Amino acid sequence: MHTLDTSDLSKLIACPSCDALYSEVRPGHGRRAVCERCHTVLISPRRNAGLQVIALSTAAVILVIGATIFPFLQINVAGMSNSATVLDAAMAFAGGPLLALSLAVTALIVLLPLIRLLLILYVLTPIVFDRPPARRAKRAFRMAEQLKPWSMAEIFALGCAVSLIKVADLARIEFGPAFWMFLGLVVIIVVQDAFICRWSVWKSLEERRRP
């Protein structure tokens, strides 16, 4: 029954989630090739995806930096007020034994998202502008992929909303500029993630070797 041509392995693709083997069929732009068995998206090319991802990643880098500097929430109680920036939040655990948590939170909401975005820019920019791949591009893209579950900027944005509900009856809360930046970041990261076709990136890294 199995009539798959295994003579040229570069023409085959194995589903990373369930190991089903397919011969590579590049779907048209805007369409997706999906594993028939477990429905994992295998290939999802888009026209100009590279340029769009670069634009979105650049915007996201600016937003992450901005969101770190400006306060995201401001509280007013009985004439007293306090505003918090992301770094304040990250350093909330800084006193005492919870210090490790401070470092982890800083990494999860600022450092890792930033590193991941920069790595994606580093890998994609030469590919999109038809240059040979950047030095150690494969390693960089692999790292960006590994960081994906650990960059949690968008989860922090939802955390702001939940905090707001929790103290709503205790005090008056106002959104700071960083809150809106985080909201923008949520949208941008979701769209950027949907636009990246990992398979296409690996394919072009393979085809265009460094001279």
Added chain:
Amino acid sequence: MVGMEVAGRTSAPLTARQAGLVGCQRCARVWPMGTVRCGRCGSRLVSRDRNSLQRVWAWWIAGVICYIPANLYPMLRTRTLFQSQEDTIIAGAIELFTHGAPFVAIIVLIASVAIPLAKFAAIAVLALGVRQGSRIPAGRRHIVYEIVEYIGRWSMIDVFVVAILSSLVQLNVVASINPGPASLAFALSVIFTMLSAQSFDSRMIWDHIEPDQKGPAA
């Protein structure tokens, strides 16, 4: 959406392993069995990571252990003008309930209690299913795996809320909120559970139903 061209339209498609090949889990490139590193992306190649189950259980146990103090110790220390109190996750939810915010209380209970427990149960079911076979269809178990992978990181929201409240509500004598030790335990529990789910080799879910390999593929 287009389905991939299937190798022989049987009930189950041919797997790379059956074809004597090993697929890269990072970039989906296929190599002859025994290749150590993927020539395209440089990832380490394993056809089926049998040791993965041990890692899954190790992280799983660590996650469960950390989840216990996360519920016993206070998550937040709230101090207002007239009173100070320490709330565990469940006590906080009960208080929200009695203070006329049952909706928020239910959300808190689902996010901090039901979802973590469901994750522990789901990973255990998946890992046991690989070793002993399962009556639950592979397709359904795969969906469970994807949900666990997707939802895992969102549990960190509780820790972030503690961080946000602690940095924001610092108003001298009027009110202040400080993190309790449970926040660290909860964060560790979430991280360990994420590592447990990441260690799981989802390809093993499908091995039992390979057409020419009936029964558990030990």
